[in-house]
Amino acid sequence: MLMNGTNRKRLWTTFLSAPPGIPRKRWSRDPRSFMHFSIRGGTSPSGAHTEPWTFVVVKDPEVKHRIREIIEEEEEINYTRRMGNRWVTDVKKLRTNWIKEYLDTAPVLILIFKQVHGFVETGKKKVHYYNEISVSISCGLLLAALQNAGLVTVTTTPLNCGPRLRVLLSRPTNEKLLMLLPVGYASKEATVPDLRRKPLEQIMVTV
Amino acid sequence: MLMNGTNRKRLWTTFLSAPPGIPRKRWSRDPRSFMHFSIRGGTSPSGAHTEPWTFVVVKDPEVKHRIREIIEEEEEINYTRRMGNRWVTDVKKLRTNWIKEYLDTAPVLILIFKQVHGFVETGKKKVHYYNEISVSISCGLLLAALQNAGLVTVTTTPLNCGPRLRVLLSRPTNEKLLMLLPVGYASKEATVPDLRRKPLEQIMVTV
Numbered sequence: 001m002l003m004n005g006t007n008r009k010r011l012w013t014t015f016l017s018a019p020p021g022i023p024r025k026r027w028s029r030d031p032r033s034f035m036h037f038s039i040r041g042g043t044s045p046s047g048a049h050t051e052p053w054t055f056v057v058v059k060d061p062e063v064k065h066r067i068r069e070i071i072e073e074e075e076e077i078n079y080t081r082r083m084g085n086r087w088v089t090d091v092k093k094l095r096t097n098w099i100k101e102y103l104d105t106a107p108v109l110i111l112i113f114k115q116v117h118g119f120v121e122t123g124k125k126k127v128h129y130y131n132e133i134s135v136s137i138s139c140g141l142l143l144a145a146l147q148n149a150g151l152v153t154v155t156t157t158p159l160n161c162g163p164r165l166r167v168l169l170s171r172p173t174n175e176k177l178l179m180l181l182p183v184g185y186a187s188k189e190a191t192v193p194d195l196r197r198k199p200l201e202q203i204m205v206t207v
Numbered sequence: 208m209l210m211n212g213t214n215r216k217r218l219w220t221t222f223l224s225a226p227p228g229i230p231r232k233r234w235s236r237d238p239r240s241f242m243h244f245s246i247r248g249g250t251s252p253s254g255a256h257t258e259p260w261t262f263v264v265v266k267d268p269e270v271k272h273r274i275r276e277i278i279e280e281e282e283e284i285n286y287t288r289r290m291g292n293r294w295v296t297d298v299k300k301l302r303t304n305w306i307k308e309y310l311d312t313a314p315v316l317i318l319i320f321k322q323v324h325g326f327v328e329t330g331k332k333k334v335h336y337y338n339e340i341s342v343s344i345s346c347g348l349l350l351a352a353l354q355n356a357g358l359v360t361v362t363t364t365p366l367n368c369g370p371r372l373r374v375l376l377s378r379p380t381n382e383k384l385l386m387l388l389p390v391g392y393a394s395k396e397a398t399v400p401d402l403r404r405k406p407l408e409q410i411m412v413t414v
Binding site: 043044045047048049051053054055056057058059060063086087090091093094127129130132133134136137138139140141143144154155157169178179195197198203204205206207 | 250251252254255256258260261262263264265266267270293294297298300301334336337339340341343344345346347348350351361362364376385386402404405410411412413414
């Protein structure tokens with residue numbers, strides 16, 4: 001897809017404008033804000049233009065809490081029994097654990113599902129080429145849109161929770177959970193880990 | 208990674224500012240522009256903060272031409288023999304074929320490699336969790352940055368070309384080609400396919 005013309009105009013507005021007419025305190029209750037963001041995710045290019053994504057926007061406190069329960073149950077198993085020492089050591093520096101309070105406190109959770117295949121009109125399977133890459137790119141655009149609206153999030157991939165969350169949210173079996181983004185404004189006490197990044201010469205090569 | 212504080216500031220500038228001090232006609236010769244964009248790609252979140260990406264920026268006309276030769280050879284096989292009727296039919300509506308003139312004419316090709324694993328200081332393998340998802344998100348941010356600088360691109364995934372392009376560009380075996388972005392300004396004759404997009408209610412569900 002050449003990113004020009006109509007698509008270019010659409011994308012451009014993603015990064016310059018906050019959701020129009022939504023005061024800061026009301027945004028979480030106004031469905032327009034999420035339409036806004038999901039449309040932006042939906043402008044992403046995709047393999048053979050299959051648009052293999054579903055954005056599930058969860059605002060209901062009970063559903064959020066049920067999501068938290070599922071994730072905490074599975075993550076406790078990940079940390080204590082399932083994933084082994086290596087994984088536990090690798091994530092240790094991020095000081096995460098299986099208690100995920102933010103799943104209750106964030107006003108909104110966006111669960112992004114990749115459709116590993118689609119259906120043609122006859123009901124037969126439709127191949128979704130590069131569906132994981134396509135949906136991940138759309139998440140990148142969504143992150144940019146949220147960021148530029150002054151919101152904060154954290155990219156999470158609830159490990160081994162996909163099937164239970166899919167059932168909870170009544171998504172069909174051709175959809176697999178790719179990512180969960182809790183979205184809101186940062187609390188006044190929020191701190192950010194002081195992560196160093198690789199220097200440019202390690203990530204870029206010029207030929 | 209909480210997208211706030213320093214990271215937030217860094218990302219923010221991605222979408223509001225074109226590369227500073229680079230006149231339109233000179234940008235393709237000025238390496239700073241690519242540093243600018245790659246740094247933006249490099250602000251992406253990644254699994255366990257492993258930053259598993261390499262951005263190879265190709266400006267040398269001979270290397271671009273060699274890339275074109277490899278891709279056209281492999282793509283001709285994809286279209287005529289390797290991929291079968293279904294794939295050929297699925298991409299037919301995009302009116303692509305194996306002739307890729309843009310690989311010569313685009314002033315710059317950015318080849319993005321995912322590092323399927325890294326190395327710790329002892330030389331042992333380091334696990335790169337979710338490396339494909341992480342690098343694809345970074346491509347989404349890179350697309351946004353290019354777009355907002357007024358450049359155009361097209362997301363391509365040169366099918367079955369990865370190993371030969373990796374060798375051509377002297378990348379190590381732990382790196383696999385994820386995507387190739389030809390980058391430049393649109394020619395005056397450029398047209399954009401009039402692709403319809405799924406309506407919002409098909410891509411977003413609110414709970």
